[in-house]
Amino acid sequence: MGRHCGYLALVSALACGADWVFLPESPPEEGWEEQMCVKLSENRARKKRLNIIIVAEGAIDTQNKPITSEKIKELVVTQLGYDTRVTILGHVQRGGTPSAFDRILASRMGVEAVIALLEATPDTPACVVSLNGNHAVRLPLMECVQMTQDVQKAMDERRFQDAVRLRGRSFAGNLNTYKRLAIKLPDDQIPKTNCNVAVINVGAPAAGMNAAVRSAVRVGIADGHRMLAIYDGFDGFAKG
Secondary structure, X not given: OOOOOOHHHHHHHHHHOOOEEEOOOOOOOOOHHHXXXXXXXXXXXXXXXXXXXXXOOOOEOOOOOEXXXXXXXXXXXXXXXXXXXXXXXXXXXXXXXXXXXXXXXXHHHHHHHHHHHHHOOOOOOOEEEEEEOOEEEEEEHHHHHHHHHHHHHHHHOOOHHHHHHHHOHHHHHHHHHHHHHHOOOOHHHOOOOOOEEEEEOOOOOOOOHHHHHHHHHHHHHHOOOEEEXXXXXXXXXXXX
């Protein structure tokens, strides 16, 4: 899903800690095939039991040539010999259980749409109810259409930095966050600090805790801190 927009693929990669993600707005550099295989093998060497690669529907390379999941599967099987399976999610992505935010958002957007209708006059231009930050806002329909076309034009002309910028701050922020969590710099390029950071889990396991811990640890390592794991909560911490 997503067609030429990589938003769903990007946030999916963030949520599951994917090893690699292919986006139409930010295609991989030339030689990505070898780089990806090296990264997958390095992650396996660090005791990671499986690798996850997210491929957006409109994924392309820097020459605007399509990158397909079947091509990636063939590459991984040929180069690494891993048991590799392709899963096309499609509409499964729309079937998740809504969160409290999702339920409230639907009501907020509906209210804003009705207010926009009541306040409209014969001269009011068509608008779209959207979300800006955490606020329901009305945006001119034609401006939204033009911005979508501008993104596609930037990708067609291989101005990928402009494409990311046109997607908005949220998209660019998510992309930068993924890169920071997914890319491990060589040891000689990681700044060294004198900070020790310990991670403690308290209470029963909760959904999302692994992703939260992983993010904290990866950011700490990237910033040059010494990351420590403490078992059995505060009791384990007290026992040393």
